[in-house]
Amino acid sequence: MDLKQLRAFVTVAETGNVTRAASLLNLVQPAVSRQLRLLEEDMGTELFERGRHGMQLTPSGRTMLEYARRILNEVARAKAEIQPTDEPVAGIVSVGLLASTSDLLATLLAGEVARRYPHIRLRLTIGYAGHLQDWLEAGDIDAALLYKQKETPALHVKALLEEGLWAVATPSAGLSHKRPLAFSRVAREPFVLPAAPHGLRAAIEHAAAEAGVTLNVFAETNSVNVQKELVAQGHGWTILPAVCVKDEVERGVLCAAPLASPGLQRTVVLAAPSSRQATAPVRCVVGALMDCVKTTFDQGRWPDARWLG
Incomplete structure (x- = not known):
């Protein structure tokens, strides 16, 4: 196994096509195919399924891709670290x-x-x-x-830094940075929250347990933008860092208030x-x-x- 084989393997995996990979590597197609064959012989297993729709990674190939990318990245980092001191950092x-x-x-x-x-x-x-x-x-x-x-x-x-987490809702809720809300009050609303085991979800559930309340979760999403959009459309409230909703609050798309009793920090x-x-x-x-x-x-x-x- 050598770096040429790994570069050929990663490029073919990313393009799904030996011809396109050869063009990117400035090699002829037979040379790329040979590098793949040598690598598969060295690993003792097929890394690609070859078919009419191109080169598809096998389960072994998907595992190998993670390690190959990591090896190539480490080599690039090593080159950057030992470069002559009069050269620009690269x-x-x-x-x-x-x-x-x-x-x-x-x-x-x-x-x-x-x-x-x-x-x-x-x-x-x-x-x-x-x-x-x-x-x-x-x-x-x-x-x-x-x-x-x-x-x-x-x-x-x-x-x-340490930052506060705020209750977030549509402007009609009338939330203000000047009027902190108790968590028990916020918990009356339907919620749009990140899915577990997200760290923010764990912090919110811990606060709910401390306040002795049960959350009414309307929807879960692992996209902050979707989370804010669902709230803006009136599907529920959420809890986010103030920095995450600063622009929307300034534009009047959302309103927000800091949490109290207990306050939430991250x-x-x-x-x-x-x-x-x-x-x-x-x-x-x-x-x-x-x-x-x-x-x-x-x-x-x-x-x-x-x-x-």
């Missing part, structure tokens, strides 16, 4: 952003990385905290913002795997990400938050 860096913060940070971070480090290729992955943590520990992403994550043997964690942290040393490109992008979070906080664009970093 490489591929994968960053995970919480779905509730992506609108605020994704464009800002991409612009900042492009300005500071034009030779770094940034990959942004948006997801919920549980998924991001899994991808971090698997080595699929280099760093991520997570929710309420403690340091573990697998992860280095730095707390950045801590946003920066996490990175402890199993491998961060490369120079990763350190640069992580620094830019922390600057972006601090900038949005200083500019008042992260409402109802307290800086911890």
Whole structure:
């Protein structure tokens, strides 16, 4: 097994076609087919089902694809780390952003990385905290913002800020940032919530248990945008970080109020795997990400938050 075989395998898997893969790799088709055959011989199993509709991964092939991508990413990171010091910082860096913060940070971070480090290729992955943590520990992403994550043997964690969670409804509900609502009052409404085991759902259910109330869940979704849209259409209330609904509240699409008795808070942290040393490109992008979070906080664009970093 060598890197040429892995590159050929990943490219064919992504394109589903040997001819297109050969064009992308600047190789002739027989050379790509030979690389695949050698890799399958080395692994002792078929990685593709070859048919009229192209190249389809077998179960073994799908497993191999995860490892092959990881190997190629690690090689790219190694090259970036040991490059001559007089060369510009370059490489591929994968960053995970919480779905509730992506609108605020994704464009800002991409612009900042492009300005500071034009030779770094940034990959942004948006997801919920549980998924991001899994991808971090698997080595699929280099760093991520997570929710309420403690340091573990697998992860280095730095707390950045603590933010409040707000009740969110249609404007007709008349919610206001000046009038906090008791959780027992909010719980009378039908709810649109993230599906379990999402971290935010767990926090809401814990608060409900503390308040001695039962939630009436109308709908569940793993999309923040769908969650807000369902609320805007009058299908129920929800609970989200204030930063997640700031724009909609300002436009009059939604209204929101902080929660009290008990109040709900979440801590946003920066996490990175402890199993491998961060490369120079990763350190640069992580620094830019922390600057972006601090900038949005200083500019008042992260409402109802307290800086911890």
